[in-house]
Amino acid sequence: MVFTSAVFLGLFLPAMFAVYFLANNSARPYVLLSFSLLFYAWGEPSAVVTMVALMVVNYVLARAIAASGERRWLAKTLLTIGVAADLGALVAYKYLGFLAENLLPVLKTAGFGYEIPKIALPIGISFYVFQIISYIVDVYRGTVAVQRNPFKFMLYVSLFPQLIAGPIVRYATIAQDIENRTANFDNIVAGIRRFAIGLAKKVLVADAMASMVDVIFAAPVESIPCFYCWFGAIAYTIQIYFDFSGYSDMAIGLGRMFNFRFLENFDHPYSSCSIQEFWRRWHISLSTWFRDYLYIPLGGSRKGKLRTYVNLFIVFLLCGVWHGAAWNFVVWGVYHGIGLVVERCGFRKVVDRMPRPLGNAYVLLFAIVGWVIFRAPDMGYAWSYICNMFGGATAAFTSFSAVLDFIALDKLLLLVIGCVASYPVFDAVTRRVPETVRLACGIVFFAITYVLAITSAYSPFIYFRF
Amino acid sequence: MERFLKILFSAVFFALVALPTLCLFGVKEDFTSLYGYEKIAKTPELSLATFRSRGFQDAFSESYAKTFFLRKTFLKTAYQMREWMNLGQFHYGYAQSLYEGRDNVIFERAYSQFHLRCPRPGGKEKYREAVALLKDIDAWCTSIGADFVFVPVADKHQAYPEYLPRWHDWLWNYTNYDTQAELAAICREAGVKVFDASTYLIGMKPRWEHWTFAPSGHSYNAYGSGLIYQGFLDAFAKMKTVNRLVPNQFKGVCPKKEEWYKDDDLGSLLNIWYNPRLAANPHYEPLFAETNKVMNPGSAVFFGDCFRNNAKKICQAAKLFDPAKMIDCQRYGQQKAQGLVPYAKDLKLLVMTFQSFNTGRLDERREEIESIFKALKEAREICQKKQGS
Incomplete structure (x- = not known):
């Protein structure tokens, strides 16, 4: 269900x-x-x-x-x-x-x-x-x-x-x-609000991105111009974050309604400035699970540099495998494992010295390429797609009017909102708004999202298959 | 104030989640205006077996999703919001089954999904398997003195690619391949009679005087059907069945107020879109040059995809056969032999139509074609037994 x-x-x-x-x-x-x-x-x-x-x-x-x-x-x-x-x-x-x-x-x-x-x-x-x-x-x-x-x-x-x-x-x-547990009205309202946020993330943003991403990734890879490759990869980056964090928000909200307090699972991962930081913010319950039940028992970083690198590599290889039984996920896990090892080898110091936007751009680029591996139907497709992104595309770009026609205005707007909301901007803004205004907006927002959700077609969550 | 808003928030939440359940207590909305764009869900049957196989859950979910209280209101609100956000254009991404192309022409999403996929390797092999079955049907028809003709036809995407939305352009050149022509060639190789209506119709596109599909329809209108009908007669003028026919010649169309067949079949799906401009279709009526000769005394059976019905309808209008002696098999696999008995007795023409579908779809259809064939054979046997007794 x-x-x-x-x-x-x-x-x-x-x-x-x-x-x-x-x-x-x-x-x-x-x-x-x-x-x-x-x-x-x-x-x-x-x-x-x-x-x-x-x-x-x-x-x-x-x-x-x-x-x-x-x-x-x-x-x-x-x-x-x-x-x-x-x-x-x-x-x-x-x-x-x-x-x-x-x-x-x-x-x-x-x-x-x-x-x-x-x-x-x-x-x-x-x-x-x-x-x-x-x-x-x-x-x-x-x-x-x-x-x-x-x-x-x-x-x-x-x-x-x-x-x-x-x-x-x-x-x-x-x-x-x-x-x-005892029923608590404030918890119920807090749970409803959190559930509404998750529902909006899934229905408004993730599903809208999915409709574009699915078309691009279903196309023969040689037919996709560079622009669309980037567009598809970025839209998928937003889709997977809003889909999964939306689900987590709904789960946390539902739990809260019944007086269960689950820990947070996401903390604006795309605002990270290193891959290590990304994994502290992305799917926190999984990364901490691997840390506590695999990485530390393997020796963590206590047994010398080489062993640390090996441990990190093993953890991320298994993290990739956990996501699915396919070579894409294995390669995706290895890709992140290598990224973390490279940072540990000294690149982290370089990253730390970078201006924060540059560090963030590096993480985003790394994550976007990783998501292509994750989303592609097979490794051959992923490789060709990534080549297309970096100048290997043979298909010609048509026109921006065609792009706008494909994207549609609402989705372009939602993509922009998705990009902005991936950073802690909204939190900072809403903190300054009085609670009564937030509640009033929340009621309208929930009603709209609910109507859109209950009338939409079946759209399974990405993480269900894992 | 804050407390009041919290109470209001929870009241709105609980009201919204609880209101749909009223349908379980007999509170129903009038769904008439929503019909046409989705099938009526099956009634779920609860048993241990259906629960274990998920049959009950799927049927119940589908049924509930289509009948919950306030659904019509919610749907209209949702589509209005989306249309408003999209400045009036309804778009591929959220339309469930349709999307809007250039100049307000409507396309069906299922065909788009087919065309946007690249050709699958091994397609020809699948086609050969299908054609082997058609050859069996052809041989059976020959044995009973009838003609079998396979008629692949173009779909709306192929007939009007220039009206597809602009974002199709970058994919179309890579993914548009002519399954009909490919299949027709394999049929010819195998000696199965085929009229490639797809190549024929698109070949004469510069001479089209009217729409062959209505802008908000996916079925051929009277004009498109008439052109194919005439091409079919011309192609098979020497065929043993058709050369005994004395058909009326198609002479074009004249405007008609109401639909001819299903010109506006996608239009009926538009009832929730608040977009009357999209349903503005010209309707036509076919015109024929009358002859004073008698029509073929035999029977004709049409089966296949949705074009089979247009084919029957235009043949009926042209008096090719007695209308009472023509039938289009309602659906693949659901045709009972008993229903075909009156037509199997003196069957003269069996027509199978086929629009663009990928090879996987053709594979799926194989079973259904076999069942029609089986039903026809059984019907023929019933006739023979009746004659014998």
């Missing part, structure tokens, strides 16, 4: 609110759990079994880890089993097909004749598996108390706002909220 769909906006949400607020406080976690499972089952009825199975396994293991007391070897063994089960499920569903596709031709020449069946990817598996791993590791580390109520643990994993496209919520962040 998509947050912008008519069924979600005009049926699931009101039904959920009605039942939740009519139920007494002790029944509310169960109402939320039931609706979350329904939310997931609506789109992936068969995948619920996988998710529930992983929840049961990890609940039991976490309890056993907590009960193992001083026997660290036992706790470690149980943790290893749990993480292996979680990653095993992720690999089986997400990467087996990709591995088979790439390895079987080689194995067949060596006489291996098995066919690996294609398995449908359960939606959101990358997100909830990472949540479960963070929980079980945190229980092992003793940084969170184990959840004894299995239904509350299931609620943590399956909570519908963040279930299928993040943010990846740590148990510690919402442990208190799971145990004890």
Whole structure:
């Protein structure tokens, strides 16, 4: 179920609110759990079994880890089993097909004749598996108390706002909220406002960009003039940010309405002046997950320069792989890994000495090229597209009137708004506006966005496929 | 004041999300003015099997998205806002099924998506597979003394590329390829009778006196259909079925107040756009030079894409066959043998039409063509059994 769909906006949400607020406080976690499972089952009825199975396994293991007391070897063994089960499920569903596709031709020449069946990817598996791993590791580390109520643990994993496209919520962040929540009017209003912002990001900006981006990236690469290549790449840069951060805003807003406080997932990443800073601002819940559960356990930056570079490279290679089972994502991860290693090798000092706009231009250029790799249907297309961007285009540019005809006035305006809103400009401006004016504008703005959203065609979020 | 606005904000939010649910309690809007641009959703059937297969969810979502309370009001508001933002032009990006080209000419998005994709490798192979099936149909027709003719026709994008929006220009030269001509050539190689109406019609474009498609239609109008009809007769003057025919000759069109067939089929989709200028279509009526000879006593069956209906309609107007002995198969795959029995008995002409579709689409259609063919054969067998008894 998509947050912008008519069924979600005009049926699931009101039904959920009605039942939740009519139920007494002790029944509310169960109402939320039931609706979350329904939310997931609506789109992936068969995948619920996988998710529930992983929840049961990890609940039991976490309890056993907590009960193992001083026997660290036992706790470690149980943790290893749990993480292996979680990653095993992720690999089986997400990467087996990709591995088979790439390895079987080689194995067949060596006489291996098995066919690996294609398995449908359960939606959101990358997100909830990472949540479960963070929980079980945190229980092992003793940084969170184990959840004894299995239904509350299931609620943590399956909570519908963040279930299928993040943010990846740590148990510690919402442990208190799971145990004890009371309805709070200010939180509901704050949640509605945040949800409205996310809805606007998705419906007004991301979807508008998508309609142009899809046309450009569906065209034969040799037919795309340089100008359109840049236009498509920039529009996609805006689209992916507004799509994903819009989803995160909606998730955070929905959580807030039910008195859950999720951490921020984006912090104006395109205003960064280095790639390192970009990753501190982009998909924060994922980058901090990799930092805490992979980079630091690998040794982080504590084991010398070379090891740091290797660790960084591994983390970003896996970050790329996490996004999807395709060579594009592998290359995209490696591309960012190399970028970070180069900065660590001394380029960061050069960047720091640059004027801030120049540093920002460097990051934007790096990110835009990266998004082309991310968006292109395959690596051959990506390479030709990037060549076109940097002067290799053979197709002739027609005219600016044709460009305007293609873009349409509203989208050109939205692209400009998107570019501006990618920087913390709006925040700075709105802080100076009185709260009453902001609220009044918010009401009108939400009504417009809601009408546009509920009447728009189905448009899946980009991050759903991960 | 702040408190009041907060209450108002939450009231607006809850009202907006709750109002659509009223449709579940029997509060309905009149959707008549929205029909025409989308199919009526299927009624969802809830069972364990349909839930597990997602059939229920998909059907319910589609049905709900099309029937929620206030949808008509919301849609009109949304399109008005978008049109206002776009200074009156409705655009590819947010039109669900249509977009506006130059001089207010309307195009259908599905065809645009086809034309904007590059040719797929292996296309010819797919065409050969399809033509092999057509050859079977041709052989069957010959065995029962009928003629089968395959008629690829141009779509509106191919007929009027000069009216496509300007942003099409940069792609058109790279992606516009003539699937009809390619398919026609393979048919000829295989010995299947084909009338390449696409090449024929576009070839005579400098001599067109009227629109062949209405500016806000995607189906051929009376003039376009008439030109193709005459070309077809000229091409098959020696064909065993047609040479027995004594058809009226197409002599052009005269203005008509109402639609001839579906001249304005995209116009009906415009009812939500507040754009009356886009629906201003000239309508024509076909004119024929009357002959005093009798019409063919046999039957004719037309199947294929939407042009099949125009083909039947113009043949009917020209009195090529008795109107009661002509049928256009409503949809691929849905034709029941029983319905074809009256036509299968003395079938003389079987026409299949085809507009531009990519090879993948042709692949999809294969199954449907097979089912029509099967229905026809069954109908013929039923006739023979009846004659035998």
